[in-house]
Amino acid sequence: MAGNSDPLTPRAKLAVTAGKAVAAASRAAGRGSGSVIGGRVALKLDPDLLARLAQNLDCVLVSATNGKTTTTRLIAEALRAAGPVVSNALGANMPAGITSALAGGSEAKFGVIEVDEKYLAGVARDTDPKCIALLNLSRDQLDRAAETRMLAENWREGLAGSKAVIVANADDPLVVWAASSSPNVIWVAAGQMWKDDAWSCPSCGGVMQRPGDDWFCGECGFRRPTPSWALSGDHVLDPHGSAWPIHLQLPGRANKANAASSAAVAAVFGVPPQVALERMYQVQAVAGRYDVVQFEGRDLRLLLAKNPAGWLETFSLIDPPPTPVILSVNARGADGTDTSWLWDVDYTRLTGHPICVVGDRKLDLAVRLEVANQQFQVCENLDQAVQLCPPGRIEVIANYTAFQDLRRRVGN
Known part of the structure; x- marks a missing residue:
């Protein structure tokens, strides 16, 4: 949890310094931000560095097939209402990039971390997050990423018994199945346009029934949980039934859904929905997207x-x-x-x-x-x-x- 004692050993400090030097050299050579190569060097020198950097932070992890970079930005803006934030805002979302980002945030109280779907369980072990946001799972890069049900299974096994509060999309059956192994889940009705990866039940393989916005498996009874937060048009409904207007410069229904999940995450950290949603208006573009x-x-x-x-x-x-x-x-x-x-x-x-x-x-x-x-x-x-x-x-x-x-x- 957040505190002010210095968690870094001499070896860890050396790793951070070396990583920053390599990243700076990579930038000077015109090879991008250098965050990934810098993080790789730092982790080589101290394999426990990510855990050390995270131990003084209240962390939230954000994972999904789509929308994780934008949602990470929205959550980071919302949490700045409660203290300084360090985040991998440019989307370097594997352990090396995450380590690099956290190494630059020595004064931060919160770590808002986008995580590639395949690395979620490992990063969760290292960072001991207070909250994990799971937005969606769909087919992606079939030659690199696992088939979606395998990814959901990895999440389910990796998050079983996690102490983190899981904020999960109730409208995506794969996400619900993955999150259901956790003891503490907040369900958000964020919607799901793409349904082609969830026609069969992830629990038993039976055929999913999808009447209206609901879904359930006719064979094993696996069904959509009752959400406590919901996207409703241009508003977020909180667990008390209050409707808060969404103010975004980012376009489209998907970003309203990202804002609804982000408001639920912010509430876990004590930031009220009105404050969180007003702060999200600051985000105009995300790493060039929507510019x-x-x-x-x-x-x-x-x-x-x-x-x-x-x-x-x-x-x-x-x-x-x-x-x-x-x-x-x-x-x-x-x-x-x-x-x-x-x-x-x-x-x-x-x-x-x-x-x-x-x-x-x-x-x-x-x-x-x-x-x-x-x-x-x-x-x-x-x-x-x-x-x-x-x-x-x-x-x-x-x-x-x-x-x-x-x-x-x-x-x-």
Whole structure:
């Protein structure tokens, strides 16, 4: 828990210093933020460093397939009402990146940590969090990530008996199954647009019934728990039935859902919903996502979508036709090299939008759009795509490394 005694041994201090030096050298060489390489070096020198850095913090871990970077930012803003926060706000969410982030927050009271789904159980062991937020689980990077039910099982086993308060999405059966092994769960009705990974019961394999917003297994009785927090339109309902308005600069239903979960987390740390939700208004963009940038005389809105559930949410917030849409897909290491997920995305939702396609795997995407009966043009690069669009707003949707490429090109 939070306190002021120095938890760092001489070895740990050396590890922190060495990690920062390596990170600075990496930045100077133009190789990104350096947080991951710096964290790796620090953990090599002191394998227990993450646990040491966390022991003076009240930590919250945030994990999900989609929305964890944004939710981490929203929670961090809310908790700043109660004290200084250290967070891996740029999304370096494996142990090395997390260690790097915490090493920079010696004065902090709270640690707000985004965690890659595969590493959640281990990071929870190291950081002894006060709270863990579980937002959603859906298919992602099939060549790298485990199948979703296996991930849910890892969570379930790793969190069994955890002392942390688990704040979990009651509308995602995989999340509910994973969280149900924990003794202390706060359920949030945050909604779930993407349902294609939860048609069979994670508990027994039976067929899930989904009447309206409810869900249950007709065979074993596994069912949606009763939530104590809920997203209701533009408001968050708290456990007392009070409705608090959501003030966000971030677009879309998914971010309102992220805000509802964030308000529930903030309450665990004693920050009231009204204060938490008002502070979330400060967040305008998250690591470039949702930014509107001027480029070649047009206004480009940059949107990140890494998997089918993410693309579905993103399609729901773009401006209506005939707003042009530029799509960019890569399949590098950080994206996952398998593009079969493109066939799980419903591209008919783009009907009526002029579409331009760029990125390393533009031809894979072109074949998918052809089958979906969409009108599109394949372009060599972003510049050519933008020039084909009329002046005004353009929605640009890209997966992970394609998004980084775009940000570099537009100087964001």
